[in-house]
Amino acid sequence: MSDDARVRLADPDDHVAVMRVLEGALLEVEASTVREGIDREAVWVAVVESSDGGSPDDRVVGALVLDTPAREGVAPRPEEVRPDSRHVEAVAVTRQRRGRGVGRMLVETALEETGCDRLTAEFRPDVEPFYAALGFDVETVPGDEERRWGELRTGR
Template structure:
């Protein structure tokens, strides 16, 4: 059976499904921040679905860059932070996480994506095109937007 998924933007009616995905991955979800992300007030949640069933989610924070996020950004474009990403355990290693990262990158272009994560998931972020460095006891990565092809001719 195929693990073909669709990506859609989440809304407040998706709260329970998103919380279940993040809880199953043992991720902390701040109630107020997740509410802002689901309503689009200060972020977004993108959901991977198989049929109608949510099988993964990524939460994005649009708030202005903190000093932590600003370190890697050289211009006036604030990055968008990934606050959580999770895929159902039985659906992992099938490209769903990478699909969520790609969808998030496309969603926030031209802004870069950032993430803080533990060493165990560094290979995932590396494979998704993040530039990675260590910070304190965790890792931090940034994924720059793909350059747009020029349509000018000479």
Template structure:
């Protein structure tokens, strides 16, 4: 998917939002959404954005809702954000134990290449503005990530299990941590 905010591939009419890769201009909006959800913000957020591992959701502009894909003069605020870590990056980082910004956040040093969208990925964070929760925005972000990766994983608290259940994730307790769950989507269990 291109970084063009008005790419036809970016539209997700099911939730009434545009989902696209974040750009460096979106970084503060992504931080605000993650901060408001009380989620750790990755120290390497800029790098994650640069390699296409951060997706954002926003309301479509008038041009986009009219099925026109001309570049919009002004973007609408970010309503939700999803941060991915490609599985091969996460495994390397876990071996190096370089987590410096949260118990389950993993610092990754990835490079962007043409095969980036076929790797398995871990959902490091997904958040939606409080006033827009329950409207399908988080689901739209996860579905967009699933279109890019063969398999997705996520670790989360039991309170958000219904969100992952509704997305058909296979869910099991995290081994050795009775307060966390691990979800898998796509591919072999």
């Protein structure tokens, strides 16, 4: 159960907090990727009320970044080529909040908000149980035993 966490789109003020969550999970995501994702409304955050005694601010405890931004000389973004399909660039939850359904909330919210019927992800073997529990079909990346590829079809 996710207790008091809720999910919302990230805003520019969340950038540093999102980077901290991703780095805390040892994910290598460029700050520019996250910033562009926030600008494109492709980053969601799981937040809880701050417990510092009165601050109205939310504390970011999880983040999900969809799609790699377009880079010079690279094909268009995945959602431009196939709007019914999106790719999870990164998803992470703070250590204190893991196992409480926060990651699931992030993925389910992103699916609902984007309206896509196919979600893909590439990830390390140690997080395979997370993706499998969400219903992703998982396989080893050909030629790389240290990477997994997952696909979730929602059947919309």
